[in-house]
Amino acid sequence: MPELSYREAVRDALSQAMRQDDDVFILGEDIAEMGGSMGVTQGMLDEFGPERVRNTPISEMAIVGAGIGAAMQGMRPVVEVMYEDFTTLAMEQIVNQAAKHRYMSGGQLKVPLTIRTQGGAGWSPGAQHAQQLEAWFVHVPGLKVVFASTPSDVRGLLWSSIYDDNPVMFFEHRTLYGIKEDVPEELEPIPLGQARIHREGEDVTVVATGRLVHEAIAAAGEAEAEGVSVEVVDPRTLLPLDEATIVDSVKKTNRCVVAHEAVTRMGFGAEVAAIVQHQAFDYLDAPIERVGSRFVPIPFAPVMEEWVVPHSNDVLAAIRQTVGRSESSNGAGHVE
Amino acid sequence: MPELSYREAVRDALSQAMRQDDDVFILGEDIAEMGGSMGVTQGMLDEFGPERVRNTPISEMAIVGAGIGAAMQGMRPVVEVMYEDFTTLAMEQIVNQAAKHRYMSGGQLKVPLTIRTQGGAGWSPGAQHAQQLEAWFVHVPGLKVVFASTPSDVRGLLWSSIYDDNPVMFFEHRTLYGIKEDVPEELEPIPLGQARIHREGEDVTVVATGRLVHEAIAAAGEAEAEGVSVEVVDPRTLLPLDEATIVDSVKKTNRCVVAHEAVTRMGFGAEVAAIVQHQAFDYLDAPIERVGSRFVPIPFAPVMEEWVVPHSNDVLAAIRQTVGRSESSNGAGHVE
Amino acid sequence: MAQVERKGAVSEELLREFYREMLLIRRFEEKVEERFRAGELPGFLHVAIGQEAVAVGVCRALQDDDVIASTHRAHGHTLAKGTHPNELMAELYGKVEGCSKGYGGSMHLYDVERGNLGANAVVGGGLPGIVGAALAFKFRDEPRVAVAFFGDGATNIGTFHEALNLAQLWLVPAVFVCENNGWAESTPAHQQLPIDDLSKRAEAYGMKARRVGGQDVEEVFAAASEALEHARGGDGPVLLVCDTFRLTGHYVGDPQVYRPRDELARLRETEDPIEKLSARLDLTDEDVQEIEAEVVEIVEGSVEFAKAGTDPQPEDALKNVYA
Amino acid sequence: MAQVERKGAVSEELLREFYREMLLIRRFEEKVEERFRAGELPGFLHVAIGQEAVAVGVCRALQDDDVIASTHRAHGHTLAKGTHPNELMAELYGKVEGCSKGYGGSMHLYDVERGNLGANAVVGGGLPGIVGAALAFKFRDEPRVAVAFFGDGATNIGTFHEALNLAQLWLVPAVFVCENNGWAESTPAHQQLPIDDLSKRAEAYGMKARRVGGQDVEEVFAAASEALEHARGGDGPVLLVCDTFRLTGHYVGDPQVYRPRDELARLRETEDPIEKLSARLDLTDEDVQEIEAEVVEIVEGSVEFAKAGTDPQPEDALKNVYA
């Protein structure tokens, strides 16, 4: 089993797809000679040439749109939007065009486009280079949304995204590029819509995405030392969502924490909480806790940045909060 | 008490603000001679002239951005984005600029900008002219988000939005422009962040926004005939949210339905559900039900459009669902 | 010689075909206005009355496997690109037999088999996609061209700028056809465009540009043929500005309060592209009546076809979201 | 005469001031590189080494209550617009004493009192705001000008197009200063710009444009003065393209694998704006040493100031979200 970094895993999925398939090509700002602002596509220009590893001007609308147009002709473009903060520039193309062409045409068209982007806080890039905006896209019928947290996941999910016949928003987290994992020799596609249970547990289910998966695993370790057994579930695909795995887990543990780096308000955790309270109402022994960034733009100064985004201790606090309630209190009165 | 339509109420707030205050002006596509695509600003060109009722080219990014720049100079611009579907074009300016200038400057700047927009299904405009996207903006620290459902509300809330020192996303619903209501002679500002209880009730709380407020009121009437007493709460301001009014209501009724026209998945109702299950966990006798559009783009054919978006019968069905559960079932086992 | 034949003299026969097609669009649009007034048509409708020569002149210069993207004002382009009036009218009625199966409507007409990649209700929304389609043609070495229609108003939106820049940079086989009718809804040129000659916008990209009288179908056809040849030959994209007139309101039902009262009547007098073409053709009264009758029959037939069509089932709304 | 004085001969004294300011920027930026390598500076940093003449030439032509919007490469503009190096350096260290109080960082420098409305880490993000600020000046009949800085790469983004179009249409007092350094990160001009002369982009709006050598501070100053006068006088906005050179990586730490090995060395030889200015000035060795010493002391002082500054409290992050 070779060890790959998250960064290498993304590159490997892209490269393997491009090797086997002329219809796959990548385009984006500074992805060629420079290999992308995060170094993900380093070396790919040499292997595939400038036509298929296509540097673009700073034109987020047009490059996403060009991806859409090529996809409608049956190609499988992968557009890199350098920071997810810049998806704000391409929302029209993503939401009104990519997501809707198939529907508005009554099924005549397909848009097999993958939009890779990355984001998140860390190392103080400031408010315009650190947002986590995945929740927006979960609100858009016609899109699929993926957020991978490990090298093996990112490789298998990116492959499936490229070969999915629908537009996929593919989120990577900036602080994860360096993490490593043993991955299967052969790339194993991971079907979109399948959650991964990272760790089984009995007392609390933590549903976490992106960087928070790792924080949740760390928190679970600490909780174990306190005698609390935590199950960590990474949905991996946010849309469509593997509700069954999440709900089944909560039915077993009777408690749920949702954790992501995006601000809590209107974040993906709200959707998970709404689903879980609905489908596992009678199983819940405590309110679902949400963990996310504080409701502020990401500040520059490291001390503030660090404090704003959630870490394993925040997940742990939420776990403690859910188990701190006695089961009998449920339905019997209000406990603050 | 004069009777005003929702359309006239918007116009009245704009006009009164412009009469008393040179710093207020409006800009947008076709708002001058034509009076806006919905006729909201009709007649205002004559009263205020083309400088202050400013027709713009089709440039959503630039007109929102121009509003931001003028606001930073202390003016109070009101930008009209013709359809909220076109806010997709201005997301960068709204999210990265308007919402963050104050923060990134460490408090040196204010952006007293109001962005009025409208949307919603009805009369088959098709998938690119019918979305309800308010949830996105609730996820953005630095913005305020208003969604008014009645003439008196829209007047008082728009006034407060114009005079708020922060950027406000102000949502109107296309099908509401014609509805009428008696409004106070003098414009009464409605503070942002205050919910309105439209109807008191004992058995179920329906939290509804926009068009669904009216559907909820209708459903409440029908439910009453069935012996179910429904409280209808319109948050009016989605950000900041009057959580206390909503939670107190649910603590009284022990049941909650959330209803909006936006698709349910990742819609505003998810946030409300997440808050309510958290803050009123021990009071809930049934899962919180969410009512919203089906998870598809808005189709053109009227039979499909009509079926996709929620109506009072959907709210009623959700009400029935929540009261259909026996209280004793809570915590005692699973009832499907 | 071939050159002259292609660009210069369009045969009388071909011109008659243009005439017939333009008249078909005209009568179709008039029927749309009528059926709208009768309360039969849902949605927001924008007719292309006055702009028929652009649709026909450009689309007749296309080869069959060239593709187009259209706008909110899409009926003319759609008919000219070969969609049967029945399918178009059925779409306007929201029927399963419609060219978008009832999912799209007037502002979202698709006919992928005939190379119509979709009308777009977002101004400028279709332009980047055309660059992408053209890029795919280039990748695959297919001698096809992708064409975007859009209005003068659309040249003010960022998408236009980014798309043209990208197209020129990558020298993709695309033609950008601007239907310059002097209005964006109620907004006249001087309120939205700081320049008179829109073809100058191509200079920002070093793109080849041409400006032609859009009421003269022969001129449009010739210019479009040349632009297409340029693009198809690998010499890069072209901006083709067709000065035209919107001989009607922005949308069907538009009271046009913003428009000088007499402008419309005067323009209908002087700038009708069908009149202009007919003046050039040797049409006998009989010819005219014959074509008229044929066209009217087709249009009437399309209404019958549409009305007899099938309403989707409500639950059909759940289909076609994902492939 | 006043005309000549303003536009033509810049006095030796003024030129010496320019020299001092440019050198201050240079030494400041070098210090930033050094402190970054020492691991002291968080964030993403872009220095303006090589582009000092544009910042100084433009900002010195401004009047005090004119405003600017800057870019990710903002240190030079910020210093030239009057922010004290202490406050700038403190910001880079994330301190409360910083010009953005530690909330902004290198890519989000603000100094509203001195007319700096903010650096923008989104390419093109600041341009529409400048149109709006200029509109406010026009509304209020204030003789002020709003100036946007941006790079050549930014001329490809839709925001640029929409903002310039709007500015010209409304004839607002704005000046758009393009720092054309031939690169957008690793992307050379020929991969992002289909034209050579960026001032041509103004033709799409009928906007007055000027292209100048951006390594010659006198030339920049003269052209900026003229542009500002034009805008201030109510004659509308101006696009001022300054051809310049990025004598360093895109960001601090950039290995520049994409850049021809010798280009940088050669350019540092031939295109250093400070060398160019010094060659024109009658500076004695003593002068040079004196200015150098003065500037270095300021820069060293700024590091001391910054390091002695106050870290925000974590909970301060909750402030300043809403007014």
Ligand SMILES: Cc1ncc(C[n+]2csc(CCOP(=O)(O)OP(=O)(O)O)c2C)c(N)n1
């Ligand atoms: C991005 C966007 N903004 C606004 C609108 C509303 N709108 C529809 S058509 C139109 C005018 C378009 O003008 P032009 O491009 O000249 O086309 P024409 O209607 O003249 O054919 C506007 C503003 C829209 N559809 N999309």
Ligand SMILES: Cc1ncc(C[n+]2csc(CCOP(=O)(O)OP(=O)(O)O)c2C)c(N)n1
């Ligand atoms: C909208 C957007 N896209 C991409 C980026 C990433 N990025 C930062 S600087 C830059 C290059 C900018 O080039 P240019 O405008 O020429 O300025 P320069 O760096 O040369 O001063 C890019 C692509 C960004 N900040 N914003």
Ligand SMILES: [Mg+2]
């Ligand atoms: Mg037009």
Ligand SMILES: [Mg+2]
């Ligand atoms: Mg540059």
